[in-house]
Amino acid sequence: MNSINKNILLSCLLVLTACANQEQSQKTTQADSPPVAIGELVLEPGLTRPQPSAIDAGPETTGKEKMKGGLRQKDESASVVAAAPLTSSQEHAAAQRPEMLRKSMVAMDSRYPSPVASSPAGHYMQETMPEREQYAVLVENPIRQVAEAPVSTFSIDVDTGAYANVRRMLNAGRLPPADAVRVEEMINYFPYAYALPKGNARFAVHTEMAPAPWNASRHLLHIGIKGQDIAKNNLPPSNLVFLVDVSGSMSSNERLPLLKSALKLLVSQLRVQDKVALVTYASGTQVVLEPTSGAHKGKIIAALDNLRAGGSTAGAAGIALAYSMAEQGYIKGGINRILLATDGDFNVGVTNFEALKNMAEEKRKGGVSLSTLGFGVGNYNEKLMEQLADAGNGNYSYIDTLNEGQKVLVDEMTSTLATIAKDVKIQIEFNPDVVSEYRLVGYENRMLKREDFNNDRVDAGEVGAGHTVTAIYELTLKGNAASVDPLRYGKEQGAAKSGSGELAFLRLRYKEPENDVSRLAEWPLYRQDIKASLAQTSTEFRFAAAVAAFGQQLRGGKYTGEMGYADIAKLAGDSRGADSFGYRGEFLRLVNLAQSLSTGKPAVGVMD
Known part of the structure; x- marks a missing residue:
């Protein structure tokens, strides 16, 4: 009997020890891994979405986050601030x-x-x-x-x-x-x-x-x-390179899935004379799609659909490869632009901020612009995204919803692409x-x-x-x-008569x-x-x-x-x-x- 009691007691102690170790492991994992927040794609009132059933990439996540006034012209291009009609x-x-x-x-x-259903106010839920x-x-x-x-x-x-x-x-x-x-x-x-x-x-x-x-x-x-x-139909032919971050940090819902949906909106606007190449980077770089005419939208969309997230982030190598692709497909007199879509969390290869800017500044001399599309929360490097676009003669946009993707890549397509x-x-x-x-x-x-x-x-x-x-x-x-307070000894007045x-x-x-x-x-x-x-x-x-x-x-x-x-x-x-x-x-x-x-x-x- 005593032997049986000892065995029972020993078994209980082993179970309690295992539970304690499991709890400690979970705490360690939570401390080492930043929480993942899922963003809601806020749609305009009255729009609906399909209800997908499975996760595209990464681990399953839970939770919610959802003047003529003042101006006398020397040329006729200047005029009064007027409530002009839309073009x-x-x-x-x-x-x-x-x-x-x-x-x-x-x-x-x-x-x-x-994404989590929209609240009545159309806002995200609290994000962590x-x-x-x-x-x-x-x-x-x-x-x-x-x-x-x-x-x-x-x-x-x-x-x-x-x-x-x-x-x-x-x-x-x-x-x-x-x-x-x-x-x-x-x-x-x-x-x-x-x-x-x-x-x-x-x-x-x-x-x-x-x-x-x-x-x-x-x-x-x-x-x-x-x-x-x-007008869109009168735009010069476009030579575009989609440079997409597919590293592990892009797996959450408001990053790669939203990114792909936003770029599909732009693909829908492409003409036969436009072409797109797709380059990805994670631990390494890859040319996923060689320059492809806008006539083959299905092929471009299929390439986007097949993107999966995983690995570290060799952003600088990806940028270098994208410039190489853009230079190969350069169109004289056309639109030659790289669209970098990322959260900006570069952690492999050249990660020095000034070195990345210098690369963009040097490459812009060849007539290729670099614009940035920011995605994600938590580890978002906004400083890099904004200043890299400035250095690359491009513009910086942050895509938090599919509506914003529509604004930047469709409604304002000519402004975004044509300088x-x-x-x-x-x-x-x-x-x-x-x-x-x-x-x-x-x-x-x-x-x-x-x-x-x-x-x-x-x-x-x-x-x-x-x-x-x-x-x-x-x-x-x-x-x-x-x-x-004014200077005690002020400067002399200018040449203009008082x-x-x-x-x-x-x-x-x-x-x-x-x-x-x-x-x-x-x-x-x-x-x-x-x-x-x-x-x-x-x-x-x-x-x-x-x-x-x-x-x-x-x-x-x-x-x-x-x-x-x-x-x-x-x-x-x-x-x-x-x-x-x-x-x-x-x-x-x-x-x-x-x-x-x-x-x-x-x-x-x-x-x-």
Whole structure:
């Protein structure tokens, strides 16, 4: 009997020991492995999706995360900020968008996991992520005295990734870190109804000036640029290389499955004269698809469908191979572009940030552009994605939903792929007799030296076909209280006569895509064109001001005074306009969501 009892006791001890070891193993695994969050593909109201049953790649995961104002032209390309109607291509895109998305979702491979169903508000559920996301440190532009520094110079920026990334975080139930908020990308996410350029002009430039909504003693100078538009059917032939990250970090639902669905949307737009190559990288690199005509869409889609995630991330080797493929298929006078789709988590081979930028800067000289499409959460390297695109003469977008893929790769396809001007720089000189202080809102990592403006060797941003670019200055006019004490021994006045009525002088310099010699356009701005009140300004002025206020508020509101989220929502709601694609309505929802997250209480005010 005693022997039996001893055996029973020994068995119990062995079972308890095994359970304890298993629990400790699970804790160790959880500590060593970052949690995986599944993102919801947010669709527009009324759209449905198939309900796939199996996971395409990676381990099973659970859980939810879901102006004529201010401008007197020296050429006829400059005109007043006007609520111009959508172009025919924009109207067509708006009309076709819901049906194209529906077809895309129906065509999705049934092996893809279905994201968690949308909440009534259309938001992601709370996401859990390690603090491994990387953002470049960003210090807001300071207020500058005109007497000390009358000239401001910067490169234009048409990236939109920061807005989509901020949206993802807000929808996940958290406010973004300040460095993730680049205000110029928030503003430029939205298309504005600026009139198209006349004749063969590359740009139409518009300005408008009025009191600032966050400080009645300050004024805003709104500069809007509209690029020459090109219909999709008239685009030059395209030589595209899809460079896709298929490393293990891309296995979760909001990465490779979403990436493939987004690229399929672009494939659906290809013509016979367009060609696509597909290169992948993980532990190594592979040419999955040699350059293939857009006439063979099924072959291209099949190659995308067969992609699986696994391994480490040899990103630099993948970029080098993609450039090699693009150079082999180079089309003179055509669109030659690499689309890098990744979370930016390079961990094998060349991982030095500056070395990767140098590679892109060197390769762009050969006429091949590099654009980046960001995916994923948790280990997302936004710093790399944004600055690599800048170095590669491309643009940076963040794809958090299939709707965003539709916006970037279909609705704005011509802007994304076709460059109408490169190295576009803006320089503005303020008249110290009229303006005492100024501050450029955003563009912190796009600032240039004064002498860089005339130096054609200095790189700047590119403008795509039909792109709109907006910049906003906050001004302190003479007679209003300044924020910075003036110099005791001020500099001499400039050559402009004090009685000229000029407030500032605007210069724009750019190069045509096939030319390395820049062109110059310039216009005076006059004080008499300042609007007396915000109510007298255009819808575009007021909505852009609301977005600028929102971005600054998310960064801490250093310059926005007492203007809160409710005030921003009111201003944006009153200037929503036609909103053909629903972007501005979504913005209102995000403002209300940010207010709720910042106060812990539901937003009260303007709703969508």
